Amino acid sequence: MQGVSNRVSPWFLVLVAVTVGGGVLAVLGTPSAPTGGISVLLTAGVVLVVLGGWAVSLCLHEFGHAAVAYRGGDHSVRAKGYLTLDIRRYTDVGLSFVLPILILLIGGIPLPGGAVWINHGAIRSRGVRSLVSFAGPAANLLIGAVLTAAVALVPMPAGLAVGLSALAFVQVIAFVLNILPVPGLDGFGVLEPYLPMPARRLAAQVRPWAPIVLFLLIIGLPGASRLFFQAGGTVFGAIGGNFEAALVGYDLLLFWQ
Numbered sequence: 001m002q003g004v005s006n007r008v009s010p011w012f013l014v015l016v017a018v019t020v021g022g023g024v025l026a027v028l029g030t031p032s033a034p035t036g037g038i039s040v041l042l043t044a045g046v047v048l049v050v051l052g053g054w055a056v057s058l059c060l061h062e063f064g065h066a067a068v069a070y071r072g073g074d075h076s077v078r079a080k081g082y083l084t085l086d087i088r089r090y091t092d093v094g095l096s097f098v099l100p101i102l103i104l105l106i107g108g109i110p111l112p113g114g115a116v117w118i119n120h121g122a123i124r125s126r127g128v129r130s131l132v133s134f135a136g137p138a139a140n141l142l143i144g145a146v147l148t149a150a151v152a153l154v155p156m157p158a159g160l161a162v163g164l165s166a167l168a169f170v171q172v173i174a175f176v177l178n179i180l181p182v183p184g185l186d187g188f189g190v191l192e193p194y195l196p197m198p199a200r201r202l203a204a205q206v207r208p209w210a211p212i213v214l215f216l217l218i219i220g221l222p223g224a225s226r227l228f229f230q231a232g233g234t235v236f237g238a239i240g241g242n243f244e245a246a247l248v249g250y251d252l253l254l255f256w257q
Contacts, residue, residue, distance in 0.1 A: 006078065009086030015055045022048025023160055030159035042159045046252040049163035051101055054110060054170055055087065057143050058097070061174075062090040062114040064135035072128035074119045082116050090114030108254055110174040111215060112185065126193035133189025137178040144171030145239045152240055165242045166249025172241065173232040182214050183207040 022045045029042030066082035081089040091097040091114040100113035123129045147168035151161050179187040183203040192200060218224050233243065 006083050009084045009088075011087055012056070012059050012085035015052055015059065015087065019049055019052035019056055022046070022050075022052055023163065026159035026163045027157045030157040043252050043255050045159060046163040046166065046249055047105075047255070049160075050167050050170060050249065050253050051105065053167040054104055055097070055101065057140060057171060057174070058100070058113045059085045059087050059090065060139045060143065061136040061178075062116050064139035065116045065118065065132055068128070068132045068135040069116075069118045069123065072123045072125075072132060074122040076119050076122070077116065080117070087114065090116060104170065105253065107219060108250060109215070109218065110170050110177065112174075112178055112211060129193045130190045133186045133192070136186050137175045140171045140178065141175040141235075141239075144168045144175065144236070144241070147171065148236075148239050148241045151242055151245065158245075161242070162245045162249040162252065164249075165245035166253055168241055169232065169236050169246040169250070172236045172239070173229070176228070176232045176235060180214070182210050184209075184211040185214075 025041055025045030026049060027045070029039045029045050062082065063085050066077040066080075070077050070083065077083060087097060097113060100111045103109060103111045118132060120129055123132065145168075147164050150156075151164050151168070156164075178185050179190075181187045181191055184207040188203065192203065195203075218228050236246070237243065
């Protein structure tokens with residue numbers, strides 16, 4: 001379609017710049033951290049790395065859905081701007097961007113944020129429709145794996161390592177959460193093309209509320225949060241994640257506690 005740009009959005013580049021700026025602060029804050037204490041500069045850097053990186057990953061997650069849908073036959077995603085990595089195209093700024101960022105900062109749980117609207121009727125097969133849903137969580141897992149590899153293989157100051165490790169763990173937790181077969185989450189979208197119509201109708205009715213109920217169970221049901229983070233830890237370990245660094249980064253992210 002003419003008049004539609006596929007260039008990377010400046011808003012996405014702003015989010016990348018915020019993340020990089022956080023990394024710079026984490027590096028500068030590392031040598032100034034006194035023994036037995038943490039510098040304000042380091043804390044601010046890790047918070048910006050994790051929150052900025054999470055916002056960047058929201059864009060990449062939704063871009064993954066859109067890119068696979070485009071290759072699968074739904075060319076409307078281009079006209080909707082989904083291929084530009086513009087976070088404004090994927091979200092309601094309040095409910096789908098600010099709220100997930102706040103929940104991550106308050107509770108350390110990467111609640112699903114953005115959404116792309118796919119014309120499933122234009123997708124050529126059930127297998128491709130399933131792959132469209134899987135592409136988002138796969139992007140999170142890939143980002144987590146790249147970050148863990150960077151921490152393991154690239155020499156870097158400790159402050160940057162804990163920030164990137166915490167961000168990697170956030171990506172893994174996002175993968176584990178999104179891949180659950182709950183209506184409204186991508187894991188259910190992977191299965192949905194193969195379900196009978198009555199099951200799909202029921203899922204459509206509960207889809208707006210099911211992720212919220214799941215989140216409340218995770219934070220409110222005794223032991224649920226621990227099991228959820230243990231599952232994330234298992235995946236994180238499988239891709240070579242640095243648990244010690246990630247836990248330090250999480251402590252800095254949740255500095256207010």
